[in-house]
Amino acid sequence: MTQFDDAIVHKNLSENASEQYLTFIMATEEYGVDILSVQEIRGWQATTAIPNSPAHVKGVINLRGTIVPIIDLRQRFGISALEYGSTTVVIVVKVNIADEHKIIGIVVDAVSDVFSVNNNDLRDAPDFGEDTDLSFIKGLANLEDKMVILLDINTLLGNEAHFEAKQLSNIISNLDAESTHAISA
Numbered sequence: 601m602t603q604f605d606d607a608i609v610h611k612n613l614s615e616n617a618s619e620q621y622l623t624f625i626m627a628t629e630e631y632g633v634d635i636l637s638v639q640e641i642r643g644w645q646a647t648t649a650i651p652n653s654p655a656h657v658k659g660v661i662n663l664r665g666t667i668v669p670i671i672d673l674r675q676r677f678g679i680s681a682l683e684y685g686s687t688t689v690v691i692v693v694k695v696n697i698a699d700e701h702k703i704i705g706i707v708v709d710a711v712s713d714v715f716s717v718n719n720n721d722l723r724d725a726p727d728f729g730e731d732t733d734l735s736f737i738k739g740l741a742n743l744e745d746k747m748v749i750l751l752d753i754n755t756l757l758g759n760e761a762h763f764e765a766k767q768l769s770n771i772i773s774n775l776d777a778e779s780t781h782a783i784s785a
Contacts, residue, residue: 617719623712623748624691627679630712632741632750637693639703641711644688658707668692670705671757682709695757704757715748717741722750 621632622641647659647670656675660667670690675681682688687710695702722739736756741748 618716619719620714620716621748621750622691622714623743624689624708625710625712626674626677626708630746630748631673631708632715632717632748633691633693633753635714637695637753639692639694642690642692642705644684644690644707661705663692663703663705666703668703668705670707672707674707674709676756693753693757696754697758702757706757715741715743717743717750725749 620635622635622638623630623632625631645661647661649659650657650669653659656672658670658672660669662668672681684707688707689711690705690707691711692703692705695704721741723741725734725737725740728734736752738750738752741750
């Protein structure tokens with residue numbers, strides 16, 4: 601087998617490969633994220649608010665010693681906010697950015713299901729011109745009788761991970777200052 605044959609075989613294997621997605625609901629739409637990025641699913645819990653953070657950043661939680669920023673995906677997408685209820689969940693995902701792993705929680709209306717999607721069944725998002733950034737959409741897939749928007753979680757949350765690093769530095773500085781003040785008082 602030549603290198604050319606190897607490339608064709610590899611391409612056919614990757615086109616026929618399928619990936620599993622955890623799907624969730626926001627408003628009337630269903631979205632999916634690669635299940636390999638999902639670390640856990642939690643019920644909504646109160647967060648510690650971060651001053652001067654964007655409205656879609658609900659704060660941070662301490663997840664077994666790791667400070668995890670929580671992003672409201674509804675607000676991140678510009679969908680009107682919804683009061684959190686019994687079906688509201690936080691999907692904790694691992695984001696890979698520039699060879700670093702960050703843990704981020706996304707608040708969604710409800711989880712739905714896990715589906716396998718063949719790469720051949722993915723369709724590109726429609727082009728709405730340069731003013732509309734859809735780079736975080738991995739593709740659209742018809743699953744059963746519905747269309748699901750599959751998200752590239754690394755692209756979508758990349759900026760939030762950078763936000764996390766800057767904000768965490770500020771939090772740690774503030775905590776150090778508060779603990780020094782408390783000890784001296």
